[in-house]
Amino acid sequence: xxxxxxxGAPRIDVAVIGGGPAGLAAATALKEAGIxxxxxxxxxxxxxxxxxxxxxxxxxxxxxGRILRGPVYAxxxxxxxxRAGVEIRTLATVAGIRPxxxxxxxxxxxxIDLAARRVTYATGxxxxxxxxxxxxxxxVQGVMNTGALQSMVYLKGRRPFRRPVIIGSELVAFSAIMxxxxxxxxxxxxxxxxxxxxxRWPAALYPRLAGVPLLTGTRLLEIRxxxxxxxxxxxxxxxxxxxxxxxxxxxxGQFTPEASLARLGHLALDPGTGGPVVDQWGRCSDxxxxxxxxxxxxxETAGWSWAEGRRCGRWVAEDLAGxxxxxxxxxxxxxxxxxxxxxxxxxxxxxxxxxxxxxLQLRVTRPVRGELCALNESxxxxxxxxxxxxxxxxxxxxxxxxxxxxAGTIRFxxxxxxx
Amino acid sequence: MLQQGDGKIHPRRIPDEAAHDVVIxxxxxxxxxxxxxxxxxxxxxxxxxKAPDILDGASKANSAILHxxxxxxxGSLELECIREGYQEYLEIRRSLGLVHECxxxxxxxxxxxxxxxxxxxxxxxxxxxxxxxEIIGQAELRRREPNLSHRARxxxxxxxxxxxxxxxxxxxxxxxGLANGARLVTSCEVTGGAFDGGAWQLETTRGPVRATSxxxxxxxxxDLVDRxxxxxxxxxxxxxxxxxxxxxxxxxxxVTSIILPVPNERTKGIVVFPTVFxxxxxxxxxxxxxxRTDASTDTETLRALIEDGIAKIPALKGMPxxxxxxxxxxxxxxxxxxxxxxxxxxxxxxxxxxxxxLSAALGIARHVFALYREMGHRHDPLPDPAGxxxxxxxxxxxxxxxxxxxGEIVCxxxxxxxREIEAALKGPLxxxxxxxxxxKTRATMGRCxxxxxxxxxxxxxxxxxxxxxxxxxxxx
Ligand SMILES: Cc1cc2nc3c(=O)[nH]c(=O)nc-3n(C[C@H](O)[C@H](O)[C@H](O)COP(=O)(O)OP(=O)(O)OC[C@H]3O[C@@H](n4cnc5c(N)ncnc54)[C@H](O)[C@@H]3O)c2cc1C
Ligand SMILES: Cc1cc2nc3c(=O)[nH]c(=O)nc-3n(C[C@H](O)[C@H](O)[C@H](O)COP(=O)(O)OP(=O)(O)OC[C@H]3O[C@@H](n4cnc5c(N)ncnc54)[C@H](O)[C@@H]3O)c2cc1C
Numbered sequence: 001x002x003x004x005x006x007x008g009a010p011r012i013d014v015a016v017i018g019g020g021p022a023g024l025a026a027a028t029a030l031k032e033a034g035i036x037x038x039x040x041x042x043x044x045x046x047x048x049x050x051x052x053x054x055x056x057x058x059x060x061x062x063x064x065g066r067i068l069r070g071p072v073y074a075x076x077x078x079x080x081x082x083r084a085g086v087e088i089r090t091l092a093t094v095a096g097i098r099p100x101x102x103x104x105x106x107x108x109x110x111x112i113d114l115a116a117r118r119v120t121y122a123t124g125x126x127x128x129x130x131x132x133x134x135x136x137x138x139x140v141q142g143v144m145n146t147g148a149l150q151s152m153v154y155l156k157g158r159r160p161f162r163r164p165v166i167i168g169s170e171l172v173a174f175s176a177i178m179x180x181x182x183x184x185x186x187x188x189x190x191x192x193x194x195x196x197x198x199x200r201w202p203a204a205l206y207p208r209l210a211g212v213p214l215l216t217g218t219r220l221l222e223i224r225x226x227x228x229x230x231x232x233x234x235x236x237x238x239x240x241x242x243x244x245x246x247x248x249x250x251x252x253g254q255f256t257p258e259a260s261l262a263r264l265g266h267l268a269l270d271p272g273t274g275g276p277v278v279d280q281w282g283r284c285s286d287x288x289x290x291x292x293x294x295x296x297x298x299x300e301t302a303g304w305s306w307a308e309g310r311r312c313g314r315w316v317a318e319d320l321a322g323x324x325x326x327x328x329x330x331x332x333x334x335x336x337x338x339x340x341x342x343x344x345x346x347x348x349x350x351x352x353x354x355x356x357x358x359x360l361q362l363r364v365t366r367p368v369r370g371e372l373c374a375l376n377e378s379x380x381x382x383x384x385x386x387x388x389x390x391x392x393x394x395x396x397x398x399x400x401x402x403x404x405x406x407a408g409t410i411r412f413x414x415x416x417x418x419x
Numbered sequence: 420m421l422q423q424g425d426g427k428i429h430p431r432r433i434p435d436e437a438a439h440d441v442v443i444x445x446x447x448x449x450x451x452x453x454x455x456x457x458x459x460x461x462x463x464x465x466x467x468x469k470a471p472d473i474l475d476g477a478s479k480a481n482s483a484i485l486h487x488x489x490x491x492x493x494g495s496l497e498l499e500c501i502r503e504g505y506q507e508y509l510e511i512r513r514s515l516g517l518v519h520e521c522x523x524x525x526x527x528x529x530x531x532x533x534x535x536x537x538x539x540x541x542x543x544x545x546x547x548x549x550x551x552x553e554i555i556g557q558a559e560l561r562r563r564e565p566n567l568s569h570r571a572r573x574x575x576x577x578x579x580x581x582x583x584x585x586x587x588x589x590x591x592x593x594x595x596g597l598a599n600g601a602r603l604v605t606s607c608e609v610t611g612g613a614f615d616g617g618a619w620q621l622e623t624t625r626g627p628v629r630a631t632s633x634x635x636x637x638x639x640x641x642d643l644v645d646r647x648x649x650x651x652x653x654x655x656x657x658x659x660x661x662x663x664x665x666x667x668x669x670x671x672x673x674v675t676s677i678i679l680p681v682p683n684e685r686t687k688g689i690v691v692f693p694t695v696f697x698x699x700x701x702x703x704x705x706x707x708x709x710x711r712t713d714a715s716t717d718t719e720t721l722r723a724l725i726e727d728g729i730a731k732i733p734a735l736k737g738m739p740x741x742x743x744x745x746x747x748x749x750x751x752x753x754x755x756x757x758x759x760x761x762x763x764x765x766x767x768x769x770x771x772x773x774x775x776x777l778s779a780a781l782g783i784a785r786h787v788f789a790l791y792r793e794m795g796h797r798h799d800p801l802p803d804p805a806g807x808x809x810x811x812x813x814x815x816x817x818x819x820x821x822x823x824x825x826g827e828i829v830c831x832x833x834x835x836x837x838r839e840i841e842a843a844l845k846g847p848l849x850x851x852x853x854x855x856x857x858x859k860t861r862a863t864m865g866r867c868x869x870x871x872x873x874x875x876x877x878x879x880x881x882x883x884x885x886x887x888x889x890x891x892x893x894x895x
Contacts (some may be wrong), residue, residue: 093828110823129868131742134715151874158877158889183892264671
């Protein structure tokens with residue numbers, strides 16, 4: 001049976017923007033909670049999100065209890081959502097958001113205005129491209145993020161270069177190497193500006209690096225070539241400048257939420273996460289919008305995003321049933337400590353009720369050893385010793401914080417141990 | 420021709436030996452406007468461009484401002500051409516479907532000395548025939564541009580300055596010429612030639628081309644082309660690089676007008692300007708260099724540009740950067756254009772179109788056609804020329820993604836459709852490089868810079884580019 005038109009009856013209860021693991025999980029949970037019409041709007045030709053082009057394991061432990069490759073995992077999430085009664089519309093681009101759950105949607109057959117009682121916003125993360133990193137040098141063909149490389153290799157069976165350098169050493173840089181190996185591409189080097197690699201790579205993965213020299217403490221200065229990449233110049237730990245010949249550059253990591261709809265629309269954004277400002281239910285500054293998955297903050301795994309999506313789906317269902325408190329007062333959580341990248345959620349809506357996120361998520365911008373403190377005007381409310389590294393998750397159970405009952409602001413800061 | 424009806428690349432063939440009245444060397448904005456003007460005036464025109472796509476030189480990267488000429492040097496040829504070019508742009512805007520967003524410019528004074536200089540700017544503008552320029556005080560300035568730093572003291576308001584699409588306009592000029600019989604040969608570098616007293620036989624990388632007259636519109640290579648074919652050049656090009664930073668679309672509405680500084684002798688200075696694509700940009704720098712190809716950017720300068728933008732518009736702090744780029748101005752020893760005829764050799768040099776060529780191109784073409792007539796050449800203007808339509812890439816315009824039947828959205832950030840991509844790969848102006856495709860559609864030019872769409876583009880452009888985006892795995 002063909003799906004009913006998006007603008008006609010029955011009314012859409014929840015529109016989900018983005019059919020990645022988080023959006024699909026939220027939609028599935030909403031259906032399981034008995035919500036009537038749930039529509040996922042996905043701009044790609046297939047739903048599934050980023051895992052669609054991660055042609056490698058490990059995906060699916062949390063969700064399916066077994067290890068799958070990305071595309072298989074994505075297909076399973078889609079099938080499960082469809083079985084639950086979720087309508088999935090592909091080639092449906094949400095081009096604008098408006099207050100109260102009104103979406104401007106571009107379909108191949110034309111533009112429509114779509115109204116939903118609630119919107120779940122789950123557009124994920126992408127990597128920071130060259131321009132936003134302000135990497136200098138020539139404007140040349142052959143510079144791309146891991147995501148583009150993966151789509152080329154796994155979705156289109158193509159390879160854009162043979163001997164690239166890989167910039168960055170987050171976990172995704174390892175995916176870049178695997179993608180290269182799959183396509184017969186032999187990276188020349190992996191280059192990391194920090195003195196050590198960023199990811200906590202399982203020791204077992206190291207041998208897979210085989211043949212790819214790892215250059216830590218090395219900064220990319222500029223990209224050379226024309227019209228194709230012919231090399232990069234880098235500065236090593238000793239400050240010495242040198243040239244590395246290559247025919248491509250993979251800019252990996254430096255994830256940033258794909259939050260342009262919020263930025264161009266009416267939702268408040270958090271400069272720390274780069275995603276929308278949310279409360280403990282993922283509710284945005286416009287309470288008809290809920291955010292979930294990696295859009296909330298950079299960056300977690302598919303399994304984590306999926307679990308967040310499921311919980312978010314249940315909270316939206318609670319909200320539709322009138323069981324979430326109206327967002328009147330809120331406790332603001334913030335940080336101006338440059339060593340802290342973000343704290344998410346950014347607000348705790350009052351009165352607090354049983355459901356909602358159990359933990360605060362924080363990250364540091366550089367390695368720190370010291371005490372993480374939560375303060376308000378009356379002093380330190382909570383503290384904990386930490387030894388934290390960038391791009392690694394830090395969780396603070398909300399239950400541990402003796403949060404004051406009323407509205408106000410709680411600041412997070414780090415008191416570093418002096419060596 | 421290199422391309423057949425399907426737009427894909429086929430083995431090179433040398434252009435056939437048709438008789439041309441005029442060969443134009445160089446497909447920059449000036450060459451495109453020239454091809455249109457001469458074709459409409461009845462000449463048989465060929466435009467030869469060495470790059471795989473047109474607009475690959477100075478014209479590939481500029482500030483995209485359609486200038487009124489309010490600050491051009493008194494009595495200069497530049498002023499005359501800008502005024503005429505501006506006028507004609509407005510005249511053909513509707514019929515060619517060109518974009519012109521005209522919310523004016525403000526020449527902002529940031530200190531006392533600059534404030535004192537505003538009066539001279541107004542006087543210059545009035546003398547140049549731009550009579551609506553007036554000085555506004557701080558209160559009015561804040562009312563117009565509330566996001567401008569409060570350090571701004573006063574400004575000269577130039578209501579006629581506006582922004583255009585720097586690629587679609589010249590594409591439309593050339594398309595107008597092509598629709599009326601002009602021909603375009605790309606990947607065709609003019610390397611030499613001889614004049615036999617009646618006509619030129621040009622040597623090109625794609626074989627000989629004959630023409631009665633030649634117009635050198637080679638931009639950054641204008642002096643080299645003159646030297647190679649005439650034996651001497653009356654000027655020397657010293658490229659002047661300008662770097663830019665483009666901010667996210669969320670920044671677009673921070674200003675209404677173009678924010679100009681009080682200029683100095685060398686350059687118009689760093690401008691904060693909206694683009695018709697819905698961004699806000701800051702630039703350009705002015706850096707003299709020897710290389711005619713090196714349009715590289717450097718991190719330090721880009722950072723300084725961002726700081727400059729924030730100093731003027733504090734709300735730019737923390738604004739994501741969408742793109743960075745640099746352009747090369749074909750500067751010479753003199754500020755004015757270097758347009759000269761060599762009547763004994765049926766040759767016209769159109770050189771040194773340094774920093775206002777986008778605004779002046781249509782006027783330059785008229786001026787050059789008048790020179791050509793003075794050299795004794797006569798044609799009958801086309802009685803009923805065919806029309807042409809520009810690509811519609813402006814954020815506020817009737818973009819294709821808003822129309823039914825576009826197939827799919829390929830580039831999600833700039834909302835470029837499959838129908839647009841397919842159209843850009845067809846016809847006499849078919850894109851044959853990624854750079855060319857970007858200029859015709861904006862694909863990959865948005866905030867993700869191709870993260871989401873490069874793979875799909877590699878598939879859609881298969882067989883169309885001289886330098887493909889990717890090769891199939893398994894080709895060994
Ligand atoms: C290059 C890259 C590699 C990664 N590799 C791994 C990995 O190996 N393992 C791992 O666990 N995690 C990986 N991740 C993390 C990844 O973000 C998560 O695995 C997971 O995909 C997050 O799920 P999500 O639903 O939040 O977002 P996504 O999976 O990104 O899904 C978002 C969906 O929203 C759609 N969308 C966006 N905007 C719109 C719009 N305006 N209208 C309609 N639809 C829209 C997108 O097309 C996409 O399908 C990777 C991330 C990236 C960027
Ligand atoms: C940073 C910057 C900002 C600017 N801002 C503005 C602005 O806001 N408003 C404005 O009006 N103007 C602006 N300009 C100026 C404008 O861009 C130039 O004046 C204009 O592009 C010059 O065009 P052209 O056709 O003369 O040269 P080009 O664009 O350089 O065209 C010459 C063409 O000739 C080709 N060619 C060269 N040699 C040969 C050969 N031997 N055989 C075949 N083909 C050849 C080249 O490949 C090239 O395509 C700016 C310029 C820059 C660099």
